[in-house]
Amino acid sequence: MPDLPRPEQPRPEAPSTDGPTTGATPDEAELARVATPATVRRAPRYGAFIVAGAVVGVLAGLVLAVATAGDSGVTGADGGVLPFLSGQNGVRWILALGLGVPGAFVGGALAVLADRRSTRRHGAGGR
Template sequence: MDEAQTPLDTSDDVEVRDVIDPATVRRAPRYKAFFWTGALVGIVLGLALSLYLVSSPSGAAMMKPGVYVTVLTAFVTMVTTLLAGLFAVIADRRSLRRP
């Protein structure tokens, strides 16, 4: 058999635990989880706030309350998602610090 057909030599395999030092593993946050959490919290808060404002006595004068509910919910969702992203960046920066 020539060199291209020989089976791979597995004697050089090493365990990952032997190569990686756990003290140097970086604990970075998962941005997707932060953004989804921020968006879900924003939807809940936005709907609660907008429905409260629409059902209040001052909200009776609104001609199209659905528009107000939609816009306020979208705005609150955007703000909470951006805040969640900011928290993720802060958590990421803190994971870089050395003790």
């Protein structure tokens, strides 16, 4: 569908120039009078940092479990109450969860540090 031309909008009347405008057009002078200066601060997404830290921790736990699995002597034939936790599977689960939780905390801490750094950079230290 082709773009249709927009109808011309009437221009508002020029505001009175009671004060000095320093060579600015009346629209710019009005904007400078009513506009509040603002800065854009890019805050980190905490959830993304926490999930990324947990994933890195779980992967580190799985790599550690595989690297140390050689002849560890951990075997289980019966499986007990939870058969998926028998033998090496139990070691993998425990290491994955055991390093995933601290990884999530480390990710959260990194998000807090990134947030403080961005706050300090923009000069809004006390909020």
